[in-house]
Amino acid sequence: MPTRGIYGERLPTSNGGQIGAVFGGTPTRIGGPMASITGMLSHSVMQISFNDPAGTGWNESAILGIPAMPIANPPLLVMFHSYNVSEWDCYLNTPIFKLALERGWYVIAPLGAHQVNFSIPYSQANIEAVLDWTMMTFPVDPNRIYGVGFSMGGGGVTSYMARHLDPAHPRFAAVVHHTGGVSIANTHENTVNPSVLEDASMFGGPPSLVPFKYAQASVMDIDGATGTINAATDMARNVAHIPLRSFTIASEPAATAYLRTQTLALFNWMLGFSSNGNWQEITGNTHEWIHLDPVTTLEFLRQQTLTMPRAGTHRVLADREGTWHHFYIEQDAPGAFTPFRWTMLDSLNRVVIDQTENLKRIVIDSASLGLHTQVVTEVVIGTSDGLPEEVTLSGYPTPPTSVSRGPQTTAAWSWNAVTEAVTLQEANASGYPLWTITP
Structure with a gap:
């Protein structure tokens, strides 16, 4: 621990005195x-x-x-x-x-x-x-x-x-x-x-x-x-x-x-x-x-109650792996920020994940975000660093009938029966490709 404070003062060596008697003895x-x-x-x-x-x-x-x-x-x-x-x-x-x-x-x-x-x-x-x-x-x-x-x-x-x-x-x-x-x-x-x-x-x-x-x-x-x-x-x-x-x-x-x-x-x-x-x-x-x-x-x-942003456009700067609102973030490298932006378009059942850096995988809680996985779901991915990344969506108890990237069907995806999730494997999102998941 430091011994001097920001004004040059001597710092205490403990957390200070306790008030009152100690109760019990066993935590x-x-x-x-x-x-x-x-x-x-x-x-x-x-x-x-x-x-x-x-x-x-x-x-x-x-x-x-x-x-x-x-x-x-x-x-x-x-x-x-x-x-x-x-x-x-x-x-x-x-x-x-x-x-x-x-x-x-x-x-x-x-x-x-x-x-x-x-x-x-x-x-x-x-x-x-x-x-x-x-x-x-x-x-x-x-x-x-x-x-x-x-x-x-x-x-x-x-x-x-x-x-x-x-x-x-x-x-x-x-x-x-x-x-x-x-x-x-x-x-x-x-x-x-x-x-x-x-x-x-x-x-x-x-x-x-x-x-x-x-x-x-x-x-x-x-x-x-x-x-x-x-x-x-x-x-x-x-x-x-x-x-x-x-x-x-x-x-x-x-x-x-x-x-x-x-x-x-x-x-x-x-x-x-x-x-x-x-x-x-x-x-x-x-x-x-x-x-x-x-x-x-x-x-x-x-007068305030908790709100959680969902529809519209929102930005996040994550400083570590973990859950941020509706998203679990896995980083390419620790000890650095991972920015991302999401835009939820309810009318299209579409989410856009873009402006990403240092992002290895983002896991979307589909129900929390408001995506309806029982119907066609669209995902647009855009990166700022040009690195490959994965987007995983929950809410798929059975595998989709088809997944396409742009106008073409693709095999660059997987389904996990245990987590009931679909993962899209994006190699190059610089052009904002549109992924379509058909249940």
Whole structure:
């Protein structure tokens, strides 16, 4: 672990003190990772500890709020702490946690592996494991999961929403962030001491040496010298469908003014492809949670429910193999982005998959996307890198009677009886070939 922070300050050697007595002694498994109560503030607020819940090598802890009287279909509020403090930051330094509990919501504030995690993927893996456990343990409405974060946590909550789009796991219905560090490379350029980011337990070097590692932990890349945004690495494209409310203060202190710049850059960038963004300047001259109005925040979130883009045209930037909306992605090579775009045309029962790079195979959940495999289905494939790729469609309990590529039938396909899926083997999609599957 690094010993000095981004302002040159000495970092703690532990996750900070625990509040309350330790209960029990034997951790219990409740439908997920090993979890135990390690601190209790009240009957409603407690600290939960997890023993390496995601296999990252990092233990995890979280502050859990259980409402005394949950409302029907209760939401879950997920809070992301600020820099160099524990998860208790979300309970002690803003009234949002307590007011959400009073409304009958569940609340969870994960640590994210350690206090200076800057959205690094292993911290997000820990958080996902905590959220999986929470959803399996409490009767939370999966369509009403909300995220709130401040400063480093603002970057954390926006990065998490952009990297976690798998329907099998919790996804955010809406997010509020207050002056978030949404570009870790830009943060590196503006800090007094970037060694905390370059530490071997973090990104392992500066952005110039490991640009992908910084980009995958950010919702966008902002050049520190020019302020330009790298259009090839913005994961903000993934969340055009998610209501996002951004807050800044009018007089941000000089030491953290770059975070205000990052927040405004994200808002302006998303105006180009999303109508779900909102930015509000609030009164204040200190870098603190307290400027974020809790009632405004919770009222905004309360009105949102989870949506999943389907018809029309949508873009995704995947930073790893896995499920992204209706699609499972297999990459040609790890440690790099895989962009793709899909266009679903319901009237033609056609899907277009194009602008792909670093894509080995894409598996389409036909039912989720709205493809009707009982009738003729059309697939158009287009690549940006010119490499061969495969497109697999679920929903075929029997093999098709014919498959054609363009005007000609083709043998470049296969059917899997176990997975009930058809795979199209595209060797050269530079010309946007039209595949037709006849059941």
